[in-house]
Structures are given as C-alpha cells and as structure tokens.
Amino acid sequence: MLLSLLAFGGLAAVIGIALGVAAVRFRVEGNPLVDQIDAILPQTQCGQCSYPGCRPYAEAIASGDADINQCPPGGEDGVIALAELLGRDAKPINPENGVAQEKPVVAFIDESWCIGCTLCIQACPVDAIVGANKLMHTVIAAECTGCKLCLPPCPVDCIELHEIPQTTKTWTWPEPTVTPVKAA
Amino acid sequence: MFGRKKAGFPGGVVLEGHKLYGQAGRTRAAPIPKELVYPLEQHIGQAARPVVAVGDLVQRGDVLARADGFVSAPIHASTSGTITAIEARPVPHTSHLAATCIVLTADGKDTTRGEPLWPIPSHPEKLTHEQLIGIVREAGIVGLGGAAFPSAVKLNPKDTARVDTLILNGAECEPYISCDGAAMIEDAEAIVRGAGLLKTLIKARQVLIGIEDQNTQALAQMQAACKAVGDRCVFVKTVATRYPQGGEKQLIQTLTGLEVPSEGLPIDIGIVVHNVGTAAAIWNAVTEGQPLTERIVTVTGSGVQHPANLRVRIGTPIRALIDACGGYRTQDGLRLLMGGPMMGVDLADDNLPVVKATNCILAGTRDDLAPPPDPMPCIRCGDCVEVCPASLLPQQLYWHARAHEFDKAQTLNLSDCIECGCCAEVCPSNIPLVQFYRFAKTEIRVADQERRKADQARARHEFRAERLEREKQAKEEARRRKREELAARQAAQKAADAAAPDAPADSADKAPSPAVQAALEKARQRLQAETAQNAPSGEGDDA
Numbered sequence: 001m002l003l004s005l006l007a008f009g010g011l012a013a014v015i016g017i018a019l020g021v022a023a024v025r026f027r028v029e030g031n032p033l034v035d036q037i038d039a040i041l042p043q044t045q046c047g048q049c050s051y052p053g054c055r056p057y058a059e060a061i062a063s064g065d066a067d068i069n070q071c072p073p074g075g076e077d078g079v080i081a082l083a084e085l086l087g088r089d090a091k092p093i094n095p096e097n098g099v100a101q102e103k104p105v106v107a108f109i110d111e112s113w114c115i116g117c118t119l120c121i122q123a124c125p126v127d128a129i130v131g132a133n134k135l136m137h138t139v140i141a142a143e144c145t146g147c148k149l150c151l152p153p154c155p156v157d158c159i160e161l162h163e164i165p166q167t168t169k170t171w172t173w174p175e176p177t178v179t180p181v182k183a184a
Numbered sequence: 185m186f187g188r189k190k191a192g193f194p195g196g197v198v199l200e201g202h203k204l205y206g207q208a209g210r211t212r213a214a215p216i217p218k219e220l221v222y223p224l225e226q227h228i229g230q231a232a233r234p235v236v237a238v239g240d241l242v243q244r245g246d247v248l249a250r251a252d253g254f255v256s257a258p259i260h261a262s263t264s265g266t267i268t269a270i271e272a273r274p275v276p277h278t279s280h281l282a283a284t285c286i287v288l289t290a291d292g293k294d295t296t297r298g299e300p301l302w303p304i305p306s307h308p309e310k311l312t313h314e315q316l317i318g319i320v321r322e323a324g325i326v327g328l329g330g331a332a333f334p335s336a337v338k339l340n341p342k343d344t345a346r347v348d349t350l351i352l353n354g355a356e357c358e359p360y361i362s363c364d365g366a367a368m369i370e371d372a373e374a375i376v377r378g379a380g381l382l383k384t385l386i387k388a389r390q391v392l393i394g395i396e397d398q399n400t401q402a403l404a405q406m407q408a409a410c411k412a413v414g415d416r417c418v419f420v421k422t423v424a425t426r427y428p429q430g431g432e433k434q435l436i437q438t439l440t441g442l443e444v445p446s447e448g449l450p451i452d453i454g455i456v457v458h459n460v461g462t463a464a465a466i467w468n469a470v471t472e473g474q475p476l477t478e479r480i481v482t483v484t485g486s487g488v489q490h491p492a493n494l495r496v497r498i499g500t501p502i503r504a505l506i507d508a509c510g511g512y513r514t515q516d517g518l519r520l521l522m523g524g525p526m527m528g529v530d531l532a533d534d535n536l537p538v539v540k541a542t543n544c545i546l547a548g549t550r551d552d553l554a555p556p557p558d559p560m561p562c563i564r565c566g567d568c569v570e571v572c573p574a575s576l577l578p579q580q581l582y583w584h585a586r587a588h589e590f591d592k593a594q595t596l597n598l599s600d601c602i603e604c605g606c607c608a609e610v611c612p613s614n615i616p617l618v619q620f621y622r623f624a625k626t627e628i629r630v631a632d633q634e635r636r637k638a639d640q641a642r643a644r645h646e647f648r649a650e651r652l653e654r655e656k657q658a659k660e661e662a663r664r665r666k667r668e669e670l671a672a673r674q675a676a677q678k679a680a681d682a683a684a685p686d687a688p689a690d691s692a693d694k695a696p697s698p699a700v701q702a703a704l705e706k707a708r709q710r711l712q713a714e715t716a717q718n719a720p721s722g723e724g725d726d727a
Binding site: 173 | 225275277278279281283616619620622623625626627629630634637638639640641642644645646647648649
C-alpha cells in the first residue's frame with residue numbers, strides 16, 4: 001500500500017515537474033490561431049471588416065468578437081478557408097462590409113491633377129505611394145493592394161482604380177466544362 | 185505493362201507519324217515577307233527590352249531587343265528594313281491575347297550586318313566556357329524543340345564537374361512535325377560539330393544523340409556525319425518510335441536509364457539536353473557570327489496544298505508560309521495549330537508571326553484533327569495510368585482537379601505532369617484530361633502568387649505600423665523632453681527667486697545689458713509722468 005502510494009506520488013511529482021518545465025521552456029509567444037487566420041486573410045489592409053487591418057481582424061475572429069464573413073477582398077473562398085480552419089459553417093459575405101471586387105485592381109494617380117498634398121501617402125496602409133510635399137505622387141503598382149483607402153482623402157479626386165490588364169504571363173487556363181456525370 | 189519493356193520510359197502511346205521524312209533534303213527557303221513581327225516575349229523568362237525606335241533602319245542580324253535578366257534572350261532583325269511600329273499585336277499563345285511586338289517593314293534588299301556581333305574564333309574548341317555562353321546568349325539562341333528556353337542558361341551549370349552526358353534530342357515524337365528530321369539530314373555535320381563543341385566546353389564525358397527508328401534517313405546521315413567528324417565520344421542512338429519519346433525526361437530515361445527526380449532538373453543527375461536544331465544554331469553562331477534569325481518550320485496537314493519543311497525568317501506571318509506551300513486546300517473545318525496535334529497551341533488566325541518556338545504549322549482538317557466527341561463519365565478503366573510516361577495517376581489527378589482539391593493534386597505530383605496528352609488520347613470516355621491538369625496547374629500558380637503578394641503586403645503593413653509607432657514615440661519623447669526642460673527652467677527660476685527675493689524679477693534669469701536698463705528706466709519715468717498728468721483730467725471727466 002505504502003509502496004504504491006509512494007510510486008504513484010513520485011510519478012505524479014515527476015510528471016508535474018516535467019509539465020511545469022515544459023510550460024515555461026516551450027511557451028508559445030502570441031496566439032498561433034491568430035497567425036493561422038492572418039495567413040488566410042488577403043492582407044489588403046483595406047479596413048472593410050471594420051478593423052484597422054488584417055491582423056486586428058484576425059485577432060477579433062480568434063477572440064470571438066468578429067464573424068468570419070466580414071472580409072470582401074477574401075471573397076467566398078476566404079470565408080470557406082476560415083470556416084474549415086475554425087470548424088464553423090461558411091456563410092455569404094456580410095453586405096454591410098461591402099461587396100467583393102471581381103477582378104484585381106490597382107490605384108492610379110492622374111499625375112496632371114495631383115497637387116502634392118501627401119494625404120494619400122499617409123492613408124496608404126502598405127506605403128505603396130511615393131511623393132513629397134508639393135511634388136507629384138505616384139503609385140508603386142507592384143506593391144498596391146487595391147484597398148481604395150487613398151481615394152477618400154484626395155482633395156482633387158485624381159486617384160482611380162484600374163483593373164490589372166491580363167497578359168500572356170498572367171493568363172490562366174479556363175476550367176473545362178464539367179463532364180456530365182449520369183446517376184448510376 | 186508490356187510497354188515498359190519495349191521503351192525505356194513507362195507508358196506512352198504509338199501514334200501514326202504523318203511525317204514528311206520522304207521529302208528530306210528538299211527544305212526550301214520561304215520568301216521574305218513585306219512585314220515581319222517580333223513579339224518581345226518569344227522565349228521562357230523575361231520579355232526582351234527593345235533597343236530600336238520607330239523609323240530606325242536595320243540590317244539582318246541587328247539587335248532589336250536586348251535580354252532583360254538572366255533567363256531571357258535578345259531578338260535580332262531577320263532581314264533589312266525599317267522599324268515601323270512597336271505596339272501590341274496578337275501573338276501565337278493559347279490565350280489569344282496581344283503583346284508588345286516590334287514590326288519591321290522589309291526593304292527587299294536583305295542586306296546583312298557587315299561585322300559580326302562577336303569575334304569569330306579561328307579555333308572554336310579553344311573558346312572558354314564563359315565565351316561560349318556569351319556567344320549563345322548574344323545570338324539569342326533558345327531551345328528550338330518548341331519550349332524556347334534560353335540555351336545559355338542551360339549551358340551554365342553551377343558545377344560543370346557534375347555534367348556527365350550531353351544528350352541531343354532528335355526524337356521528334358509528335359506526329360506531323362519533321363523539322364528536326366530535316367535539320368538532321370541537311371545540317372548533320374553542323375549538329376555533330378556543335379555537339380562536340382558543347383561537349384568540350386561543358387566538360388561532358390559523352391554525347392548521345394537520340395533519333396527515332398522511323399527516321400532511317402536521319403539516322404544514316406547522322407552516323408555518316410559522326411564518322412566524317414571523327415569524334416569518338418559522340419554516339420548516335422536509335423530509340424523506339426513511341427510518343428512521348430522526345431520528352432526531355434523520357435529521352436533521358438531511354439538513353440541512360442536514369443530518372444530525373446520529381447520537380448528536379450536533368451542537371452541534378454549530370455545530364456544536359458539540347459535539341460538537335462539548337463546544336464546546329466550554336467555551331468552556326470560560333471563559326472559564322474550570325475545570331476538566330478531563321479529556323480526550319482514544318483508546314484503540314486491536309487489543309488495545305490503541298491506540305492513541306494521551310495527555312496523561315498523569324499517574324500514571318502504564318503499566312504506567307506501557307507502561301508509558300510501552295511495555299512489552303514480547303515477552308516472547311518480548318519484548324520490551325522502551332523506545334524503538333526498532341527501539345528500544339530491553337531491559333532486564332534494566320535496573321536500571327538513565326539516565333540523562335542514555332543517548329544510546325546499544322547493546318548488540320550477533320551481528317552487530321554477530328555473534333556473530340558462529347559465527354560462521358562469516367563468509367564475508372566485505368567487506361568490513363570498505363571500510358572502515363574511520368575508514372576502519375578491521371579484519374580486521381582482528374583478527380584482532384586475537378587473538385588478543386590488542388591493541394592491533393594499537388595501531393596500526387598501534378599507538377600511532374602508534362603501535359604503530353606497520352607491519357608486523354610486513350611481515354612474511352614473522351615475526357616479532356618490535360619485541360620483539367622492545365623487548369624489545376626494555373627490555379628495553383630495563381631494561388632502561390634497571391635500568397636506571395638499577401639506576404640509582401642503584410643510585411644510592408646507591419647513595417648509601416650512599426651514606423652508610425654516609432655515616429656509617435658519619437659514625438660512623445662521630444663514633447664516630454666521639452667516639458668522637462670521647461671520644468672527644470674521654472675524650478676531653477678523659483679530657486680533663484682527664493683535665493684534673492686529682493687532682486688527684480690527680470691534680473692533673476694540674466695542681468696539685462698546697460699542699454700536695456702537705461703531704456704527701461706526711461707520708460708518707467710515716462711509712465712510715471714503720464715499717470716501724474718492724467719490723474720486730474722480723469723477726475724474731471726468723471727464729474
């Protein structure tokens with residue numbers, strides 16, 4: 001009796017210490033779920049989800065404050081991926097957050113109208129606009145996420161969104177028309 | 185099953201040849217057209233950058249566009265004339281999209297550039313590896329088998345010690361195409377000498393030239409050329425006529441028994457493969473100083489009057505080639521392809537130019553290219569698995585592609601699919617299998633690009649947030665310092681006030697200069713005088 005008490009007591013102590021050490025030693029910084037959610041989000045940083053960027057929205061989803069259907073740029077595919085990750089049901093994008101953009105777009109500054117006010121530079125979440133005070137600004141097309149945040153601050157409305165034209169490099173094979181599968 | 189024993193690679197199908205081998209030795213030069221069009225993107229990699237302007241006069245061999253980056257190739261004028269436009273024109277691509285092209289209007293004189301673009305070596309075999317790569321790059325030579333991969337990149341193995349075998353691909357396995365066959369019969373010596381040169385420079389032990397057994401004339405010519413040149417390390421090898429024998433990985437497996445690892449390159453197993461036409465082009469570039477401005481194109485199919493192999497200047501419109509072969513036999517049910525019936529690119533019309541990758545123009549009627557019957561459900565017969573030369577599971581890949589389960593397709597090595605079309609060829613249900621694989625491949629590529637773009641945007645956004653935070657902290661720091669300074673000054677003043685309570689306030693900080701003191705004194709006196717004067721009148725006003 002005493003032996004078994006000692007044996008199990010000792011075992012419990014050893015395992016307890018091991019778990020305690022592991023908890024300190026292999027402590028995970030931050031919430032890995034937030035990273036997983038953030039990896040699915042399109043990183044447009046547009047704020048349409050009502051959070052100031054993709055990461056804050058990911059944090060809100062992880063903590064249960066936000067629903068998974070608030071990201072229009074992510075589209076239906078994004079919602080499905082989030083639903084799979086979180087074990088929830090997919091649902092259509094919440095229209096209050098906006099509608100998904102059909103084709104990828106890029107901001108374009110009409111340089112003949114630009115007055116060099118730097119307001120769009122301050123609004124750009126990914127630093128994709130270059131320029132200086134009273135000097136013409138321009139968009140680095142490769143870095144632009146098409147978030148539209150530069151449109152409202154422009155005092156002369158010289159920024160428009162252009163669809164990214166398709167080239168032979170970006171062209172994709174269309175999906176073949178699905179073969180008719182007859183019921184067995 | 186039985187196929188595995190016959191050929192060196194698994195699977196494959198035997199197809200009817202429809203080749204023009206009987207016409208060997210009769211390759212004619214196609215007439216030079218009035219207008220030639222050069223797409224800037226006619227090789228794998230970065231598009232070339234134009235170095236000519238509209239109105240420039242050029243001669244044959246002049247550089248029109250330079251290579252832009254490592255995997256790229258320059259483009260040269262293939263006749264003399266005037267540059268008349270640099271604009272978007274339709275290009276021979278499956279997308280039927282337009283891309284930037286340089287348009288050259290020929291002057292009909294066809295003069296060639298006087299001096300060569302690079303010095304012609306008296307002893308080509310004494311060139312260094314770097315010099316040869318330089319020439320191949322400057323000459324704009326790309327793989328002439330159809331993929332148009334810049335040849336200089338393939339000759340640039342990081343570690344030449346690892347190159348064991350150079351393989352020349354003369355196994356023209358796709359039906360109808362016979363341009364390599366024509367090259368091997370007419371330019372046999374250039375091919376063998378080019379092979380020898382490449383072998384010396386990349387320090388390969390041997391050269392194997394793979395030729396299909398149906399092309400007896402080319403086999404004979406190449407063997408004779410080998411004897412004439414007398415290089416003991418160049419071997420002509422007969423391979424079975426079996427599609428896709430001419431696939432790079434398949435030919436390697438047949439000739440050496442080695443398999444290129446999944447997602448790997450031939451150089452990983454010490455092998456470099458070039459097309460026979462490419463070897464001839466390299467030899468001509470080295471010995472004649474001329475860049476790649478023409479190639480052999482097969483113009484064939486039951487839609488043309490007189491099918492033939494033609495030596496064509498790059499940039500010639502396809503219509504001109506058809507005309508050189510006696511025009512169309514019929515317009516009924518005509519389908520134009522660039523390449524062969526298995527892997528060819530559908531062309532929208534015949535106004536498109538010949539590019540470096542154009543090995544064949546197939547004007548097919550319903551006799552050659554029957555429209556595929558309506559697809560039926562997959563019956564899981566497994567025929568596609570038997571014929572797959574890459575040993576994949578076409579049926580599984582099809583299901584995954586259809587269900588958009590691209591990650592599962594990837595785990596089944598979709599990227600190793602060479603899109604040869606054997607599976608679709610034998611499919612009893614006529615399912616367009618290759619289209620499904622191509623669709624899945626591009627979807628995977630697009631998703632990959634999007635992910636990379638998202639990662640970049642995330643990094644930039646985080647950096648910006650960090651920068652804003654830093655700026656905010658710097659501002660706060662400055663404000664705090666200012667406040668502290670002010671507080672310190674006030675404290676010092678208070679301390680001074682306490683130490684000398686009689687001293688006037690203004691002298692607490694610093695003693696004013698005498699002039700200021702005098703002025704202050706004067707002002708005080710005047711103020712006193714004014715108040716003394718104003719006092720009685722003020723009273724009077726009130727009364």
